[in-house]
Amino acid sequence: MKRKFILEGLGCANCAAKMEEAINKLDGVKEATVNFLTQKLVIVGEEERMPAIVQAAEKIVKNIEPDTTMKRA
Amino acid sequence: MKKQLWQIGIGTFLFFTALVIKPNPEWIKTVLYLISYSIVGGVVIKKAVKNIFRGKVFDENFLMAIATIGAMLINEYAEGIAVMLLYQVGELFQDYAVDKSRKSIAELMDIRPDYANVKRGDELVRVDPDEVKLGDVIIIKAGERVPLDGKVIAGSSMVDTSALTGESAPRAVEVGQEILSGCININGVITAEVIKDYEESTVSKILDLVENASNKKSHSERFITKFARYYTPIVVILAVFLAFVPPLLIEKATFSSSIYAALSFLVVSCPCALVISIPLTFFGGIGGASKRGVLVKGSNHLEALAKTEIVVFDKTGTLTKGVFNVQEVVPVGIAKEELLELVAYAESYSNHPISESLKRAYGKEIDNNLVTDAKELSGLGVRATVEGKRILAGNAKLMQEFSIPHFEENLIGTVVHVAVNDQYAGYVLIADEVKEDSAQAINELKEANIKQTVMLTGDNKDIAGKVAAQLGLDDVYTELLPSDKVEKVEKLLLQKSAKGKLAFVGDGLNDAPVLARADIGIAMGGLGSDAAIEAADVVIMTDEPSKIVTAMRIARKTLSIAKQNIIFAIGVKVGVLVLTALGVVTMWAAIFGDVGVTIIAILNSFRALNVSRL
Numbered sequence: 001m002k003r004k005f006i007l008e009g010l011g012c013a014n015c016a017a018k019m020e021e022a023i024n025k026l027d028g029v030k031e032a033t034v035n036f037l038t039q040k041l042v043i044v045g046e047e048e049r050m051p052a053i054v055q056a057a058e059k060i061v062k063n064i065e066p067d068t069t070m071k072r073a
Numbered sequence: 074m075k076k077q078l079w080q081i082g083i084g085t086f087l088f089f090t091a092l093v094i095k096p097n098p099e100w101i102k103t104v105l106y107l108i109s110y111s112i113v114g115g116v117v118i119k120k121a122v123k124n125i126f127r128g129k130v131f132d133e134n135f136l137m138a139i140a141t142i143g144a145m146l147i148n149e150y151a152e153g154i155a156v157m158l159l160y161q162v163g164e165l166f167q168d169y170a171v172d173k174s175r176k177s178i179a180e181l182m183d184i185r186p187d188y189a190n191v192k193r194g195d196e197l198v199r200v201d202p203d204e205v206k207l208g209d210v211i212i213i214k215a216g217e218r219v220p221l222d223g224k225v226i227a228g229s230s231m232v233d234t235s236a237l238t239g240e241s242a243p244r245a246v247e248v249g250q251e252i253l254s255g256c257i258n259i260n261g262v263i264t265a266e267v268i269k270d271y272e273e274s275t276v277s278k279i280l281d282l283v284e285n286a287s288n289k290k291s292h293s294e295r296f297i298t299k300f301a302r303y304y305t306p307i308v309v310i311l312a313v314f315l316a317f318v319p320p321l322l323i324e325k326a327t328f329s330s331s332i333y334a335a336l337s338f339l340v341v342s343c344p345c346a347l348v349i350s351i352p353l354t355f356f357g358g359i360g361g362a363s364k365r366g367v368l369v370k371g372s373n374h375l376e377a378l379a380k381t382e383i384v385v386f387d388k389t390g391t392l393t394k395g396v397f398n399v400q401e402v403v404p405v406g407i408a409k410e411e412l413l414e415l416v417a418y419a420e421s422y423s424n425h426p427i428s429e430s431l432k433r434a435y436g437k438e439i440d441n442n443l444v445t446d447a448k449e450l451s452g453l454g455v456r457a458t459v460e461g462k463r464i465l466a467g468n469a470k471l472m473q474e475f476s477i478p479h480f481e482e483n484l485i486g487t488v489v490h491v492a493v494n495d496q497y498a499g500y501v502l503i504a505d506e507v508k509e510d511s512a513q514a515i516n517e518l519k520e521a522n523i524k525q526t527v528m529l530t531g532d533n534k535d536i537a538g539k540v541a542a543q544l545g546l547d548d549v550y551t552e553l554l555p556s557d558k559v560e561k562v563e564k565l566l567l568q569k570s571a572k573g574k575l576a577f578v579g580d581g582l583n584d585a586p587v588l589a590r591a592d593i594g595i596a597m598g599g600l601g602s603d604a605a606i607e608a609a610d611v612v613i614m615t616d617e618p619s620k621i622v623t624a625m626r627i628a629r630k631t632l633s634i635a636k637q638n639i640i641f642a643i644g645v646k647v648g649v650l651v652l653t654a655l656g657v658v659t660m661w662a663a664i665f666g667d668v669g670v671t672i673i674a675i676l677n678s679f680r681a682l683n684v685s686r687l
Contacts, residue, residue, distance in 0.1 A: 011168070013349035017301060033288040036349065037178055037356055042288065066127060 001050060004073040005041040007034065007061060015065045022060045028053055040073065077116075077165055081158065084113035088154050106150040114141060114157040133343065133667075140336040140660055147329055156660045163668025167345075170675040174353050177682060181360040182284070184236040184255045184276055189220035192264075202254075202271045213263045219256045222274045223265030225249060230261030237275065238600055238614045239366030253600065255279065278606065282368055286359045287352055289371025293635045297351050300643075301344040308650065312338035315654060330656070337653045337663035345667070346642040350674035351635050357681030358631030365684060366614040367624045368599065374610040377593045378628035382573030383565055384523055384621070387558075387587075388530035388537060390580035391597055392544060392618060393505040397426050399434035400486060400506070404499035412499050416491050419457040419464040422447045427487060430503050454489070465492040472497070485539040504536075512544050514618035519545075521625055524573075527565060529558050529587075558587045566592075578621060581605025581612075595621060626687040634681050638674045645670050 010016055016036040023032040023041070028049030033042050041061075045053050058070050091105035114137070121134035137160050144153035189202045192210040202220040205211065210226070213219050219232070231243040234256045243259055246252050252265055255276035271277055290298075316335035319326040355372040362369050369375045389395045404412040417435035420428035421444055432439065447457040453474065454467015465471060466489055472479040477492045479500070486504025490497070515526055527548040530537045534551045541549035550561050566575050574592040581588065581596030585608045588594030596602075596609035598616045606612050613620045649666035652658045 011171075012345070014301065014343055014345050017298060017348050035284075035287060035352075037175060037287070037353060038284060039175075040284075042285075063127075066124075 001045065001047045003043045003045075003050065003054065005043070005057075006071045006073045007039045007041055007068050008071060009068045010034075010036060010039045010065065011067070012065060015068075018064050019061055022064070023057045026053055026056050026060075032057075041070065077161070080112050080116075081161055081165065084109045084154075084161075085158060087112065088151075088158065092151060103150065106145075106154060110141070110145070110150075110154050110157060113154065113161055114138070117157065117161070133340070136336055136339045140333065140340070143329070143333060143336070144660075152659070156664065159661060159664045160668065163664055163672065166672045167668050167675075170672050171349065174675060174679065177679070178356060178360065181364065181682075182280055184218075185280060186218040186220035186254060186276060190214070190217075202274075205267055205271065207267055207270060209267045211265055211267055213252075213258045213265065215258055215260050215262065217258055219252050219254050219258060219263075219265075220274075221254050221267045221271055222251065222269040223254075223267045224251055225263055225265050227264035228262050230263050231259040233257040233259055234600070237279065237366065239364055239620075240615055275600075278603075279363065279368065282370055282606075283359060283363050286369060286371050287356045289373050291355060291372035291376040291635075293376070293632070293639065294351055294355065294372060297344070297347045297639070301348060304344050305342050308338055308342040311650070311654075312336075312342070333660070334653050334656065337660045338650060340660065340663040341646050341649050341653075341666040343667055344642075346646075346671040346674045347639060349671060350638045350642070350678045353675060354631055354635045354638060354678035354681045357678055358627055358634075358684070361682050361684035362624055362627045365620070365623055365627070365687075367620055367627070368606070368612040368614065369624070369628075370610050370612070374593055375628045375631055377574045378576070378611065378625055379632040380572060380574045381523060381576045381593065381625060382569045383525045383527065383575040384518055385527045385529060385562060385565060385575065385577045385591065386546070386618070387577075387579040387584055388528055388532060388540065389505060390582070391578055392511045392528065393507050393540065394616075395505060395580070397430040397487070397503050397505055399430055399501055400504045401502035402434075402499070403480070403502070405480075405497055407493070407498050412491060413501065415459055415462070415464055415493065415498070416466050416489060416501055418444050418459040419447070419455055419466045419491075420489075422457075423449060423455060427489065427503055431489070431501065434501075463494050465495070466490070483535060485536055507540060507543065508616065508618060510617050510619040514622055515544050515546060517619065517622040518625075521622060523625075525565075525568070529553055529561055531555075555583065555586070558584065559590050562587055562590050566590075576611075576621075578618065581608045584608075595624075623684075623687055627684045630684070630687065631681045634678055638677055641677075642670050642674055 013036045016034045020032060020034040023029060028046040029043060031044045043053060061068050061070050087105055087109035091102050091109060096102055117134045118138045121138040124132050124134060137157060141153040141157045186202050188199050189205050190212045191198050191200055191205055192212060197212060205221055211223060225246055225248050227248060229247045232246055232252060233243050235241050236255050237253060254274040312335040315338055316332045319331045320328045355375060358375055359369050386392050402409050402413050413435050417431045418439060420431050421439045443460050445458045447455060449455050453471040457464050465475060469490060472490050475495060477495060477497050479490045479497050484502055486502050489501045491499060518526055526546045528541050528546045529550050531553055532551060537549055537551040562577060569575055576593040576595055577587050577591035578595040579588055580598055581602060581604055588608050593611060594609040595611045596605035597613045599605045599612035600614045611624060646666050649662050653663060
């Protein structure tokens with residue numbers, strides 16, 4: 001399944017790349033893309049693991065860029 | 074941003090004041106420096122401290138804090154403040170550039186309809202397009218954007234489709250026709266029945282495609298990702314070496330100067346310039362193309378488009394209009410109008426495309442009572458009696474069958490010979506017309522250094538051969554079944570160079586296997602055709618083959634900008650690193666190598682958005 005998020009306050013392109021890399025490594029994620037320009041995060045992953053994936057992704061985002069908040073799009 | 078500007082302004086003023094004055098006592102100067110520093114760099118230091126508590130030690134803020142405080146500790150106040158100032162100005166510029174690029178992207182996406190006027194009973198309700206259901210009746214007033222795909226049930230108007238097709242000429246819509254979301258209604262009031270949900274409507278499909286296109290990464294972007302993965306750790310390791318090795322080996326080297334050089338290294342260690350500007354370049358190219366009515370479904374496809382060597386065309390519907398029309402009426406012994414009338418009547422019972430085109434060319438109502446004894450002669454034509462005259466209309470074989478001497482020259486298209494009471498009365502030539510810009514498209518492709526242009530068709534050799542010659546194609550393969558087309562494309566794929574690409578251009582309706590087999594599948598006439606949009610990598614929204622050349626030019630420009638940025642950014646960064654290591658330049662250069670390069674690269678990638686003249 002596919003989930004879209006808006007990353008508000010995403011200000012650093014390299015951080016976006018780091019987030020993408022880290023989220024892609026999460027269990028159950030098929031593909032994750034962070035688009036620095038549109039400030040969007042798209043996660044494609046297994047449905048039953050989605051809640052855990054989203055939680056982990058949120059943690060990753062906060063960790064890499066503390067001022068960024070992840071919102072459902 | 075305004076606050077930052079003030080801080081920089083006041084800080085700079087204090088800094089220059091301190092620089093110029095020769096106060097007595099001397100410490101006033103130092104105090105001025107310190108105030109200036111805290112105004113300009115306070116934010117940076119605050120962030121650095123915060124991040125250290127969060128476990129992020131080596132971020133940019135920390136580096137700047139250490140470097141500038143370090144400089145001031147060795148009494149280089151001016152240097153410390155200047156570096157901080159430069160960094161802040163750079164950051165400000167960078168934020169501005171990113172902001173600007175986000176805005177121009179948003180502008181590009183500004184074809185989203187904001188609301189729909191839905192008829193609920195007698196009332197007109199303004200709702201979000203998302204909330205409109207299939208079968209709802211919507212009203213689009215002059216100047217409004219069509220919110221969902223619909224079918225006109227009342228009213229007529231001119232609509233501006235430029236947001237979807239790049240075409241500036243407005244189109245007329247009438248009752249019974251479909252209108253596509255994203256168009257702007259120019260004058261009349263249109264009432265329409267919604268035939269697609271918002272999610273399925275043209276405008277949201279296009280937006281979705283363009284927005285997600287940049288998620289399919291090009292080689293350049295993959296290269297950047299890889300580069301970033303190695304670049305930063307390597308520079309950090311080099312910085313550590315630079316900090317500790319020279320003082321141990323070289324007598325004159327001091328720890329303070331080598332640590333300062335190492336900090337400069339760390340400043341240049343962010344690959345930001347590349348990570349921002351390359352995706353921005355591709356986004357710009359894809360967005361610019363969509364403004365011109367060309368949808369490119371991924372950065373990878375844009376890249377492939379730039380490297381195209383062979384372009385293979387389908388004939389019908391791609392290079393030709395795919396509509397049969399009367400091209401010529403050549404009467405023998407009777408009037409032109411009479412010939413057309415007789416043949417239209419004789420063929421009036423048939424619904425073959427040829428008869429349809431005859432009826433269309435005749436253009437008047439057909440009185441069926443005037444036609445008797447109409448009989449279709451399979452493979453030959455028709456025989457009928459029209460107003461007492463015995464009419465034969467059909468191919469050359471039919472004329473031979475009845476031993477009627479007829480015109481025998483070879484013509485491009487289908488010839489309908491006509492005999493009245495067994496007397497030859499002339500012929501009507503019907504053909505699929507070549508599109509206005511087909512020849513120009515082929516010509517421009519050649520000018521754009523496309524090595525080979527090929528046409529594939531199921532049509533017969535005579536007709537297709539002449540079309541190919543007329544258009545100046547390099548090669549033509551005729552009488553092909555759909556499966557033969559795949560085979561031919563596979564053979565042609567072997568003829569290109571290792572890096573070159575082959576593009577297949579079709580109408581997207583029945584050539585899905587070939588579109589899939591080619592390196593790039595281009596579908597024409599995508600406006601309103603979901604099948605074409607689904608099947609292809611690149612969709613030309615209009616029917617113009619010349620847009621293929623436009624798409625290639627956009628692709629090449631985009632790719633060259635991406636290359637410039639890669640070479641420029643890596644070149645400057647490596648240059649700054651080398652000069653810093655040699656002690657030729659100080660942290661000023663490092664800041665240029667970081668934010669300066671980023672700003673220049675972003676500004677350069679803006680050029681990809683500007684494709685209006687390609």
